[in-house]
Amino acid sequence: MRIVVDLNRCQGYAQCAFLAPDVFVLHGQEALMYDPGADEALAEQVARAAAACPVQAILVERGEGAREPVGAVGGHGH
């Protein structure tokens, strides 16, 4: 899974830390730390956390991401 939190938007409500404590943790009073590459097994927790975020700051992509083949790694291209 891939996760990014818009921490400009985050206001430290900590709903995510309650709903997905294995992924989102408050460091101190309101600084959010999260695992941007959380395991797929935690997907349900993370989806609940993202849905519950009062400011909708959490973006999640399920799976290994990268829907397009990265055919040109190394610069070999067209």
Added chain:
Amino acid sequence: MVTEGSVAEFNRNGRVVVVGASLAGLRAAEALRDEGFAGTLIMIGDERLQPYDRPPLSKQVLLGRTSADRTLLPRRRAINAEWRLGVPAAGLDLSRHRVRLADGREVGFDRLLIATGARARPWPREAEAELDGVFVLRSVGDAAKLERRLAAKPHRVLVVGAGFTGCEVASACRARGIEVTVAERGPAPLVGALGGVVGAVAAELQRKNGVDLRCNITVTELEGDLGGRLKRAHLSDGTVLDVDVAVIALGALRNTEWLTGSGLAAGPRGIACDAGCRAFDVHGIVTDDVFVAGDVARAPHPLFGYQFLSLEHWGNAVSQAETAAHNMVRSGLDRRPHLWVPAFWSAQFGVNIKSVGVPPMGEELLVTQGALAEHRFAAVYGYQGRVIAAVTFDHGRWIDFYSRQIESAAPFPPEFVGVDRRADGMRPVPADFPDPALPTHGPTVTVSGYAPNERRLTFTPART
């Protein structure tokens, strides 16, 4: 060249090249598809990795809570792009509409987005920079190497430069129980970004957490042993420190060298562009097919006296990329300006620091909520009688309120009475920024350019 009449055709069959496969490049690509661009989209990146997120590298990754290779950015949507990763762009031919890659091949475009960002400023002495134990922190690879070294419990880490990255590195070291010395040329940490009053709070935070903070000092030499391993650091006051790791956190350099001679207004401060993200050429004429977004851009902002702002901010990269993408597939009056209010955050020593506006423009500062001594407060910066910026320490919930004060050019000192206003929040004090003419590494906003009502101007011709 895309003329107004051919925009629809461009959106069906055009060819967009994005140079820079990071946050700004990715979000621009997604926005282009959202805006209905159905043509060919080519993403060029110097690193082999898919776009990844940098803020966790100096925080979660250095704390050992996640690994550097787990920071790939989630996609908002599929972008159906051709990726050319692992080879940097090396040149731009404006007249032929082609990007030249470092391996000599060329990629043609109808419209180009430049999002080549910035890189870590290296330690100036090359031989010392190559010592085993000397690190910079910018990329996934940098973070992975540094984290491995921290996990091996070094005896003492030296952080050179107390800007945001340096402070976050020091914070991670202390959280892991590693001894750390921070050497800062200025009078306090974060002084270039937030001024001396708030910098003093950042200094207290460091010392409270066991950082050996040394200000008004420079590192004069990094000394290695015969095996090429870092052993000692020499400071400008004659002190010699035994250190086995040094992290060079002297700010960033903008990646514009590849545009030298291209005819674009590109230089060490970034690429000048208009509020619609269109690049200027060296004559100051706006181009119509070359756009800029992210750390590499410098653009005028009406809220800040039309000064050109260069913003090394995550949120700016996202917002400017969206605006650039919108304007790439539109013409004339359908285009919109990039009017994002600068905002950033940092987490260090368990404290959430947030800021909006342009603090370095601030002349005075007023603590509107909480107290500096408690390391929990909100403060506003005043410039010519209006609120120009704000900063919060563990008061992040209020930051939107202050953002609206800035957007509406609210008067300074503020008329509102905030929650938890204290006695020391009644009178403004000088914000205490260092002279901007002195070299600093700290500010994440660089103000350059001139307000229309100013008459002073210095023209320095480029050396030929």
